[in-house]
Amino acid sequence: QKEVEQNSGPLSVPEGAIASLNCTYSDRGSQSFFWYRQYSGKSPELIMSIYSNGDKEDGRFTAQLNKASQYVSLLIRDSQPSDSATYLCAVNKGSRDDKIIFGKGTRLHILP
Amino acid sequence: DGGITQSPKYLFRKEGQNVTLSCEQNLNHDAMYWYRQDPGQGLRLIYYSQIVNDFQKGDIAEGYSVSREKKESFPLTVTSAQKNPTAFYLCASSLYRGGTGELFFGEGSRLTVL
Numbered sequence: 001q002k003e004v005e006q007n008s009g010p011l012s013v014p015e016g017a018i019a020s021l022n023c024t025y026s027d028r029g030s031q032s033f034f035w036y037r038q039y040s041g042k043s044p045e046l047i048m049s050i051y052s053n054g055d056k057e058d059g060r061f062t063a064q065l066n067k068a069s070q071y072v073s074l075l076i077r078d079s080q081p082s083d084s085a086t087y088l089c090a091v092n093k094g095s096r097d098d099k100i101i102f103g104k105g106t107r108l109h110i111l112p
Numbered sequence: 113d114g115g116i117t118q119s120p121k122y123l124f125r126k127e128g129q130n131v132t133l134s135c136e137q138n139l140n141h142d143a144m145y146w147y148r149q150d151p152g153q154g155l156r157l158i159y160y161s162q163i164v165n166d167f168q169k170g171d172i173a174e175g176y177s178v179s180r181e182k183k184e185s186f187p188l189t190v191t192s193a194q195k196n197p198t199a200f201y202l203c204a205s206s207l208y209r210g211g212t213g214e215l216f217f218g219e220g221s222r223l224t225v226l
Contacts, residue, residue: 006154008152034214034215036215042219042220043202043217043218043219043220044155044202044215044217045217046214046215046216049214088154088155090155090215098143098160098162098206099157099160099168099170100145100157100160100206100215101157101171102147102154102155102156102157103154104152104153104154105154
């Protein structure tokens, strides 16, 4: 079982709709969870971090964490063409070990 | 401005040569990381360091070496033992040790082996 799994996509979403990106992780002791956005040819940039169960909202972005199901998601409301990118889910495995593992990423395409 | 500087941005190497990729940060971050990215593969962890003079292997450390002699610097050497070194290499840093991990990335170095 891979440590962090994401559907590679591409996920196509009409402009203005909600994009839903999902991620599962294997290590039940994982402490911190992150979503990064990566445009083609560029380095990743942090969008959201979440540390406890529930929802965390920041502008058009909402991160959701369910530790019991080992599941993290990212919702993007009112999707814009500029949201077209690869979204990487990342997990920090523990409080004494800063090993941060990434999924393969989901390519998101917003249709104008 | 604070940030992470990677150099060179593009590097060509002949087979059998070692190359060193530079990573410098002026963010006063404790932890630093090296990742490798291949098309469609996401980011794979090579090495990481939480404090000066200490570092740990990631998932694909074979054929690579690092040092952390200064807090600001975490160079990566790609040795001739690395079988398929052509890739996009990303250096990142994180402010706190222990359970966080909000990474700031450099612009990356693209290595091509001829």
